[in-house]
Amino acid sequence: MVVLVLVLLLVLAAGASLAFGTKAFSAQEVIDALRHPDATTDAAAVVSSRIPRTVNGLLVGAALALAGSLMQSATRNPLAEPGLLGISGGSALAVVIGIGAFGVAGVGSLSWFALVGAAVAALLVQGIAMRGPGGASPLRLALAGAALAAGMASVTQAILLHSQEQLDAFRFWQVGSLAVREPSQVILPALLMAVGLLLALFAAPGLDRLGLGDDVAASLGTHPSRVRLTAIAAAVLLSGAATTVAGPVVFVGLVVPHVLRLVVGSRQRVLVPLCLLGGPVLVLAADTLGRVVAPPGEVPVGVMTALVGAPVFLILLRMRGRA
Amino acid sequence: MSRPVTTMTRVRTRAGGVVLCLVLITLLAASTRLALGTRIAAPGDILAVLTGGGRGALRFMILQDRLPAVISSVLAGAALAVSGGLFQRLLRNPLASPDVIGVGYGASAATVFGMLSLGLSGWWLTGFALVGAIAVGAAILAMALGGRDLGTRLILSGIAIGAALVAVVNLLLTRTDVRTAGDALHWLTGSVTDSSWPQLAALAGSLVVLLALTAWVAPGLALLELGDDTARSLGRRAGALRVGVVVLGAALTAVAVAVVGPLAFVSLMAHPLATRLLGGRGNLAVTALTGTTLVVVADLISAHLFGLSSGLPVGVLTGVIGAVFLLTLLSRERSRA
Numbered sequence: 001m002v003v004l005v006l007v008l009l010l011v012l013a014a015g016a017s018l019a020f021g022t023k024a025f026s027a028q029e030v031i032d033a034l035r036h037p038d039a040t041t042d043a044a045a046v047v048s049s050r051i052p053r054t055v056n057g058l059l060v061g062a063a064l065a066l067a068g069s070l071m072q073s074a075t076r077n078p079l080a081e082p083g084l085l086g087i088s089g090g091s092a093l094a095v096v097i098g099i100g101a102f103g104v105a106g107v108g109s110l111s112w113f114a115l116v117g118a119a120v121a122a123l124l125v126q127g128i129a130m131r132g133p134g135g136a137s138p139l140r141l142a143l144a145g146a147a148l149a150a151g152m153a154s155v156t157q158a159i160l161l162h163s164q165e166q167l168d169a170f171r172f173w174q175v176g177s178l179a180v181r182e183p184s185q186v187i188l189p190a191l192l193m194a195v196g197l198l199l200a201l202f203a204a205p206g207l208d209r210l211g212l213g214d215d216v217a218a219s220l221g222t223h224p225s226r227v228r229l230t231a232i233a234a235a236v237l238l239s240g241a242a243t244t245v246a247g248p249v250v251f252v253g254l255v256v257p258h259v260l261r262l263v264v265g266s267r268q269r270v271l272v273p274l275c276l277l278g279g280p281v282l283v284l285a286a287d288t289l290g291r292v293v294a295p296p297g298e299v300p301v302g303v304m305t306a307l308v309g310a311p312v313f314l315i316l317l318r319m320r321g322r323a
Numbered sequence: 324m325s326r327p328v329t330t331m332t333r334v335r336t337r338a339g340g341v342v343l344c345l346v347l348i349t350l351l352a353a354s355t356r357l358a359l360g361t362r363i364a365a366p367g368d369i370l371a372v373l374t375g376g377g378r379g380a381l382r383f384m385i386l387q388d389r390l391p392a393v394i395s396s397v398l399a400g401a402a403l404a405v406s407g408g409l410f411q412r413l414l415r416n417p418l419a420s421p422d423v424i425g426v427g428y429g430a431s432a433a434t435v436f437g438m439l440s441l442g443l444s445g446w447w448l449t450g451f452a453l454v455g456a457i458a459v460g461a462a463i464l465a466m467a468l469g470g471r472d473l474g475t476r477l478i479l480s481g482i483a484i485g486a487a488l489v490a491v492v493n494l495l496l497t498r499t500d501v502r503t504a505g506d507a508l509h510w511l512t513g514s515v516t517d518s519s520w521p522q523l524a525a526l527a528g529s530l531v532v533l534l535a536l537t538a539w540v541a542p543g544l545a546l547l548e549l550g551d552d553t554a555r556s557l558g559r560r561a562g563a564l565r566v567g568v569v570v571l572g573a574a575l576t577a578v579a580v581a582v583v584g585p586l587a588f589v590s591l592m593a594h595p596l597a598t599r600l601l602g603g604r605g606n607l608a609v610t611a612l613t614g615t616t617l618v619v620v621a622d623l624i625s626a627h628l629f630g631l632s633s634g635l636p637v638g639v640l641t642g643v644i645g646a647v648f649l650l651t652l653l654s655r656e657r658s659r660a
Contacts, residue, residue, distance in 0.1 A: 017338060063515055075503055083426060089522060097356075113623050128480070128650050128653055128654050129653070131653075140653055142655055143418050143423065143478070146423055146482055147423075147645075147646045147649035147650050147653070148646060148650065150422075150588070150642055150645070151642055151643055151645070151646025152589055152646075153642070154512070154587055154638065154639045154642025154643050154646070155639070155642075155643065157511070157512045157638075157639060157642075158512075158635055158639040161505070161508060161509060161512065161635075161636065164501055164502070164505055167501060167505055167508065168501045170502075171493070171496045171497050171501075171504055172497055173496055175490070175493045175496075177495055178439040202520045203505060215659075222409075250486055250490070251486070256548075258440060266363065292613075297498075299494065300494065300497070302493070303490040303491065303493065304484055306489075306491075307487055307490065308484045308488045309487075309493075310484060310486060310487035313483040314466055314480055314483055317466070317468065317476055317479055317480060317483070319533030
């Protein structure tokens with residue numbers, strides 16, 4: 001039932017992403033254009049030009065939602081999210097260093113920079129938050145993430161202040177965009193996401209057993225630390241790859257798993273496939289909304305997800321405080 | 324009777340020593356800042372310029388370039404530090420400073436909006452910063468009130484609102500030409516070297532009023548700090564006091580941010596640092612002095628240490644130092660979680 005609703009929403013969101021923009025088309029026109037891509041109508045040309053962007057949205061949304069769900073489960077922390085935990089900031093700094101200091105131009109090498117940045121930031125935040133006797137509580141993680149993100153932002157700014165070209169490239173990257181300049185640039189990140197998904201599927205049953213408590217899980221033959229490490233590695237791969245193609249898109253990894261958990265409970269084996277459907281719904285909806293909300297310009301997807309995500313986050317917080 | 328008296332005397336002596344040290348460090352850093360530059364000024368020259376004498380290029384450099392930087396460091400450092408101390412004491416959490424909980428982002432988002440979208444400058448920007456900071460302060464207070472864990476939820480709401488405001492600022496940066504975006508980024512990093520004399524006069528004036536108000540609410544704040552029971556015994560005054568402290572703290576952040584930009588982490592660091600220096604007894608006056616010392620020293624280092632002709636904006640340095648400081652504080656913190 002939930003799957004059906006999500007598939008329906010996803011079809012709607014993907015359809016809207018193809019139909020709306022500076023020029024809008026009716027559902028019939030979109031379907032015609034998809035069935036006869038070689039037709040010489042306006043609709044066929046514009047709709048097919050929107051396909052790569054929509055596919056990109058599917059990939060990024062799925063990866064971010066899954067990464068968020070894995071991190072929340074692995075850290076037993078409902079507020080874990082790649083953006084809030086400084087991982088996107090780590091990617092951003094690594095990308096700026098990559099563009100600037102080493103003159104990296106190829107997308108392949110930038111992916112690796114974003115990934116390494118994401119991994120280093122994830123390890124640092126997690127390590128620092130776990131060090132106190134209280135363990136990695138939501139507050140400690142959020143603050144460690146905020147502190148690290150701010151420190152890295154300072155360094156990023158220092159680099160950008162000295163190069164106008166870098167600033168010009170970076171300011172458009174950092175608001176997030178699903179636009180694809182050439183389809184080949186999505187291939188490597190998509191492969192990384194696939195590896196991340198495999199790791200996630202591998203870790204999901206173990207994560208569910210960890211939900212019973214580390215001792216019970218260990219007596220069932222699960223290695224708690226090995227499962228957590230696999231899950232975090234998957235989350236870093238997924239969010240790092242998503243950040244490489246779309247820039248830092250915040251709040252997706254937080255909001256989607258939370259909403260799904262309200263509906264189906266917190267079993268990872270159920271959540272993993274549902275995140276793959278729910279993430280793209282939010283990202284495509286935010287992206288499409290951003291295209292039509294302020295014509296003739298566009299509000300970038302990273303800004304839209306923040307503007308949609310922040311209120312949801314606040315509502316969740318209020319509900320948690322009441323419970 | 325004699326023991327409390329000697330303890331009080333020891334505390335006073337320690338506080339006196341701390342104040343003396345901070346003043347000396349600040350004076351030393353400030354005079355070094357006045358002396359160094361493309362043309363190095365001798366102590367006699369500086370004194371001559373400050374008393375209205377001196378001549379030519381050196382006088383111009385000191386009066387238009389180095390002295391405004393020192394004075395805005397002093398004023399902004401004090402304002403940010405006291406603002407941080409107010410929030411940290413109100414929420415009884417050393418990590419709840421206005422820059423972490425989004426109030427600073429309110430001021431900077433409003434200012435960047437006024438600067439880039441409306442083309443405003445001067446007093447209008449100060450007003451915008453003020454409205455932005457107070458609006459965010461009110462929003463997170465409204466979000467967090469009426470539930471358990473006031474402090475925790477206030478911080479988390481602030482971080483979420485801050486993230487959304489950062490997204491707005493990033494959006495505004497893409498809506499302008501790259502040179503204006505560069506200027507805005509420079510402002511967003513926080514810099515004490517672009518302030519004019521009228522701006523500094525306005526900052527000094529508003530600071531006098533706000534610090535007087537702070538001294539007025541400080542005794543009530545001390546009662547709130549004693550715990551929820553004491554706060555309850557204050558009755559309805561406690562609510563009014565909380566709102567007053569949030570508005571005052573937000574206003575202090577706003578007047579500083581409007582002139583020097585959102586200098587990262589000064590408001591976070593100053594009060595805990597001052598408390599440690601005083602041996603565990605916080606005092607907002609020493610906090611103000613600590614903030615001043617921090618910014619004056621950071622400005623001296625960032626202007627000269629890196630050997631760049633233009634120097635780095637001081638905000639880069641306070642941001643990096645602050646991140647390291649906050650992370651250390653987090654990994655040492657025992658009681659809170």
